[in-house]
Amino acid sequence: MTALRKRMLDELQRRHYSPETIRLYLFAVKDFAGYFGKRPDRLSSEHLRQYQLYLLNERKLSVASVIARTSALRFFFTKVLRRPYREIDLVYPKRPERLPVILSEEEVARLIESAITSYHRVILMTLYGTGLRREELCRLKVEDVDSKRMVIRVRQGKGNKDRDVTLSPRLLEVLRAYWKWRKPKTYLFPSLYRKQPEQPIDSKTVWYAVRAAARRAGIQKKVSPHLLRHSWATHLLERGTDLKTIQVLLGHVDLEATTIYLHLSQQHLQGVHNPIEALPISGLGDKPSLRPRKGE
Numbered sequence: 001m002t003a004l005r006k007r008m009l010d011e012l013q014r015r016h017y018s019p020e021t022i023r024l025y026l027f028a029v030k031d032f033a034g035y036f037g038k039r040p041d042r043l044s045s046e047h048l049r050q051y052q053l054y055l056l057n058e059r060k061l062s063v064a065s066v067i068a069r070t071s072a073l074r075f076f077f078t079k080v081l082r083r084p085y086r087e088i089d090l091v092y093p094k095r096p097e098r099l100p101v102i103l104s105e106e107e108v109a110r111l112i113e114s115a116i117t118s119y120h121r122v123i124l125m126t127l128y129g130t131g132l133r134r135e136e137l138c139r140l141k142v143e144d145v146d147s148k149r150m151v152i153r154v155r156q157g158k159g160n161k162d163r164d165v166t167l168s169p170r171l172l173e174v175l176r177a178y179w180k181w182r183k184p185k186t187y188l189f190p191s192l193y194r195k196q197p198e199q200p201i202d203s204k205t206v207w208y209a210v211r212a213a214a215r216r217a218g219i220q221k222k223v224s225p226h227l228l229r230h231s232w233a234t235h236l237l238e239r240g241t242d243l244k245t246i247q248v249l250l251g252h253v254d255l256e257a258t259t260i261y262l263h264l265s266q267q268h269l270q271g272v273h274n275p276i277e278a279l280p281i282s283g284l285g286d287k288p289s290l291r292p293r294k295g296e
Contacts, residue, residue: 028072114217120209
């Protein structure tokens with residue numbers, strides 16, 4: 001490890017960034033330096049501008065990916081190299097506002113039933129039954145399942161905050177049967193590589209479990225672990241859970257982030273009383289015609 005990489009790692013750890021964020025930030029700086037074939041501390045603001053255009057126009061990365069790389073490079077230049085903020089010519093591309101696609105409850109059931117292994121099936125049920133982020137599920141420990149209080153403790157979720165999520169009796173039954181089968185000691189979902197001490201499952205394994213099940217279920221939507229989180233929250237709302245409770249369960253800092261589920265809930269959309277229904281319009285049952293109406 002170079003001294004510069006070690007310095008960046010130290011700064012990230014000092015601020016208690018998550019392991020996944022650290023990995024992404026280090027990779028972004030490495031890719032930036034590799035594109036120009038120079039040490040990253042010898043590159044200028046003009047190089048930053050060129051690299052952003054390359055990511056958008058040539059690599060065709062999503063706006064979210066470019067924003068993540070931009071954050072990593074801004075951290076590197078301002079926190080590691082200590083360059084003045086005003087000298088860093090990095091702008092955040094405007095993120096298109098799109099509503100996420102949602103799975104119906106029937107599609108979620110098909111997805112879980114199509115898991116390629118029993119291990120994957122438990123992972124999918126836990127993802128949907130708790131609304132956890134992928135990284136949060138990977139870090140779950142056996143001791144985090146509190147059957148007395150019927151909650152699952154999420155430790156150091158996004159924003160380094162702890163929270164509790166509801167534990168349904170059905171999921172508890174599944175997890176108890178799973179524990180008797182797999183006997184996990186520390187992590188609820190340990191890595192299956194037995195040559196090393198017990199480690200949490202890799203987040204890529206969770207992603208693969210979801211994608212493989214979606215293909216087997218014949219679901220055409222772009223299914224991801226995060227889509228299960230969106231679907232769970234939407235289904236909670238449709239079943240009468242209030243937005244404030246959903247906000248707490250999801251770990252959203254701002255209620256505004258949770259209001260997106262109002263746009264996704266069919267029950268709420270169909271429950272809107274459209275004012276056009278009350279308009280006193282006559283002749284709606286007349287035979288359609290392109291000719292002017294009488295008296296016009």
